[in-house]
Amino acid sequence: MRKIKGLSVLLLCFAFLLTACSGGNNAANNTKANATAEPAATEAVAEATAEPTAAPVDMGGRVIKVAAWWDLKPAGNSASEKERLAKITEVEQKYNCKFEFVNVPFEEFMPKFTATALTGEPFADIVIMEYNSAWPAILKGQLMKVSEYTTAASNINNEANLLVKAPKIANEDYAFAEPGVGGAGIHYNRDLFKKLGLPDLQELYASGQWNWDKFVEVAKQATKDTDNDGKIDTYGFSGWAIDMLRNFSAANGGKLVDEATSTQGLTDPKVIEAAEFINRLYNVENVVKVKGADKVGYDEFNTFKDGDVAMFPAPIWNLGDLTFDFGVVPFPNGPSGSPEVTYADNGKNAFFIPKGVKDPQAVYQAFEDTYDITQTGDFPSQEWLESIYAHEEDVAMMHDHINNTGQILLETAYPEYPTYGYMKDIIVDNQSVTATAEKYKPEAEASIAKLGK
Template sequence: MRKMKGLSLILFCLIFLLTACSGGGSTAENNTPPAPVENEIKEEVKEPAPEEPAKEEPPAKDLGGRVIKIAAWWDLKPAGATASEKARLDKIAELEKKYNCKIEFVNVPFEEYMNKFTTSVLAGEPFADIVQMEYKAALPAILKGQLLKVSEFTTEQNNINKDADLMTKSPSIGGDEYGFDNPGSLGHGIHYNRDLFKKLGLPDLQELYTNGEWTWDKLLEVAKQATKDTNNDGKTDVWGYSGWAMDVLKHFTAANGGNVVDAVNGKEMLSDAKTIEAAEFVNRLYNVDKVVKVKSGNPMDWEETNTFKDGDVAIFFAAEWMLGDLTFEVGIVPVPNGPQGSPDATYANSGAAAKFIPKGVEDAAIVYQIYEETFDIPQTEEYPSQEYLESMYTNQEDIDMIREHITGTGVITLDDAYPEYPTGAFVDDIIVKNQSVTATAEKYKQQAQASVDKLGK
């Protein structure tokens, strides 16, 4: 009897234990016993942070229908021929509505431009709110207090002072930053006639540059190889080089680490050792080795800048905008550095220009802001000026050369800003009259310094 009671008790406990372990569930995942309460990790439930109310942008300033004028000696209005231009036209329309204004692009003939600028600013009523201006014209205007500094119409919130991908500050002039423009890349450098190079079996200049062999001596060597009588009539019919002698001197001076005038310190530089060394080299091109084609018969004639278009010149300096309608393929490399030069400076930027805001423009800050915003559009280019450069050059190697080795290497050259600065007479004496370089530099040194002093720093 006791055994039965013992067995009954054991059986009862066993049934109780099995019932407890089964938990009364019917699915497999419920067969795992829960962890002890003391070992449970309880996730803290966080109350969602209250959303901050969106900051409302202050309403755009109502300009009451004001016309904002943007002037140049050509039409700056986007033509609408590319996706970027179409997007900018749409943006302009949007901004006109946003600010209740009208954006007008003013085209003034070059020969009338500076007179219109000067007379209108002196009258206190600038003919345009934003003006395109060459640096050589801007310097006198700056010295007379007729242009505003970038710092006077921008804040740290403007793109130009932050990412600078819509607008960038142009190089300083007159000791401060006055100019601005949208970022871009331009092809200012030594171009060469690829077709002629292949025909004559000349070494490719980009290969020479890449191999570190592109020097003044190498340029002269190649130019001498190209200068020849190919039809045996006793006359040279293919030439190594061409150009406007004034420009040629300035470019080689810049590539030698110099400048024909020091506009920052107000000093003449025709007598500087770097200028003299460049002038000696240019004289070799024209008068010693005679590799330069002078189509007009006068190396001081500006039209010599276009002589290369005849197709019988191997090497020439040109800007990309000069390459339209050529019948031959071109390549580009930087102007080779002289003995005292560096890759940071490869050409003289005598035609440097930018946008400026004249003194007397009402609400200059909002005018600038609107102009900057016209470029705040979806970017369709992989890099600045892509569409433009691809329209000018057929080889990607040329575009890469411009972007990687030429862009940003221009030396602002402002001798044209100074009244009667004798660069022309200096070059004429050396190249046309074949006078001594050092004697010529000494001859014009005082006149050059007097010209600088007359305008002031």
Template sequence: MRKLKGFSILMLCLVFVLTACSGKGGNNGTTTPANSTPTNGAAESTPEPVVEEDVPDLDGRVIRIAAWWDQTPAGETQSELNRLEKIAEVEKKYNVKIEFVNIPYDEMVPNFTTSALAGEPFADIIQLEYKLALPLIKQGLILPISEFTDETSNINNGANLVEKYPPIAGDYYSFESPNSLGAGVHYNRNLFKDLGLEDPKEIYARGEWTWDKFLELAKDATRDTNNDGKIDVYGFSGWAPDIFRHFAASNGVKLADEVSLEEGLTSPGSIETGEFLNRLYNIDKVVKIGTGNPMEWDEYNTFKSGDVAMFTTAEWNLRDLSFDFGIVPIPKGPNAVEGITYADYLKNGKFIGKGVKDAKLVYKIYEETLDIPMLEEYSGQEYLESLYGFEDDVDMLRHHISGTGLISVEDGFPDFPAWPFVNDIVVNQISAAAAAETYKAQAESSLKVFDQQ
């Protein structure tokens, strides 16, 4: 278990080495006279003719890339500076202006829908969560990747600049720069050490990281450490709907299939997951509920008090903590599917809408802005190492969690009853089987909404 020393220091050393080795001409400080004879005595070959690229002039067109946060490179790192330089180069090459538009999350879909239906999408490339993209795809307002890329596109050749994101509704629509993110169970390293608990990574390495082992750890961590008759350290915390989705996925459950339109909320695996949640919250009582309501989104932050051993939260919520933390995959359920460890229900990526003028050229230009020197050992290194302080956590994310998400779009179907199902189990303490019976018809009918349009 090695603590990371920081990406910025590594890059500073790399830049120094490259500068020292590169000389003024970029050829180790040596030059070759233009008319010199090759040193091996071989005849000089005739150079291949250079074919100039036919670059279209877009007459100052503004290409807009919209998201619910500002995606403009800040220029605070060398990679960001290189990207800004590349954007300026591409703008000059095509006579365009690339504009990053920051649109409030709640306004993204209404703005896009209205403008796309009018035949003029307000942005050429938009950031969308999969669950919000699904209805737009069903309405034919989003283009599949095959309509704006070709065999020469990087996304179809190596994909080191841009990669296809997982399919949705039976085809590939979304694209994004490669990364190594994913959801797992985080744990408070300090608390584990103080309580004398076994590191979850050791359990995972033995192939024993299951629901049963997770519950055993959570029960052991839930303690009255000062003997005042009150529990002051808990085994687990998180937002109940989030916990349910992740553990359902780790038990082989897809809650809603957007292709077959089959619901899995009331499947045996889902009921089994509901029963496990009931154990966590109501039987073994290992979950700390900071807000008093397990269905409140702010339960996402309960772990920050430092008295919770394990927790689920997104990576962006891990900054400025008072303790060291680690990560392992969501533990395997009894019916786990190989290669699936968590529910990727917040998956988001870039999409191009129907009606975008010269969509192929727009995508080509966007892809070119990403063609900058690779300063990282792997894509996303700088971001990961700014969050995770230990090498084994970065390795765990890259090699055991990233790419194991089950795309979950049940929230893309209006009235799909995932939330009330979990609420009945965790808050109202209704059996999972009874809750499944209550919401079965609603789950089935909600998936037919697009067939009725």
């Protein structure tokens, strides 16, 4: 096990953005080939392989507003941040424009967007938006497709090393993002694994043994009364039950709701299989630590931080304050799943350009150019991952096996979608999963229909 030394911690806001960009385009990892042609052939090779470039546009001193619920302006704390600040100044002079980074509190962000979008004059030219918020806005015609503001000359449509197309929504490209690597997986307490003599999960994964059955086996081995006082001291698993349903369903090939077809997924056999598996963890094997009074409560999201839980689902941004050593593997695939999809990405956010923005091609072109700086590391967001994970194996696991395996899930975009009731009936009231799915099917369909109005 190789520990990473000399870690460089980036700003937390950058962590949020890169986590959100976990489905980044692989093209962003490409590097330009070295010029090795013979002198006589160099000009011909360059002409044959040159990519189109966009000509600068005089924007007449226009202010381009870029908004998020944190400060997107580089702080200048690192060499790359300083270089991007200099590039922004260069682009402002080149395009005769000015960038203004607007920081709007999260709870005010969507109301402000909605109010201004309805007037046809959005409060910002480029906005960071969660996919669950973007989907209703798309249905109302308030956001533009990437094809409406990029051209054949745009880097995003060529090398895509400056900005990349973010994952599709309803099979269409609406958003873009910084190149990045990330995602969600099963994290595990390496200290506790060593103490209890449990098999390393990365070794199980590498040997092809990491599946639901092995997950249960390890969880049972970790759930112990270590001091023989009649009380369980260590547990196999913990987490937010709704988050478990989303992720285990995705890892089994199921989806709670499909925005592309406007269909509910609670009755999908693959989702039902995942719900039955989760119920087994809670009520049959009894390997889940529940700290609060509500088994389905969001507070269980942080129960793993007590240090007595072996395995837990956690986004990367929630790992910064842990006091124990930890590792990561993908969510194990279920009987109906595949390695291409291992988790549900229900917290995705990215850049969007609203309808009503004037000269969107010029706005996008200028913004894209601000990212034309020296690329550091072997791949995008390497430095950030190394600031979170202490072992090279974990960074490699995230880069090679978890990145690009997220399923975009827009379940919370639908008003009163009955996921909570569905899980409560199953793991709290011990109701039949199949009967529960049929019970909540009409509510799920009504929720989908309500969003479409």
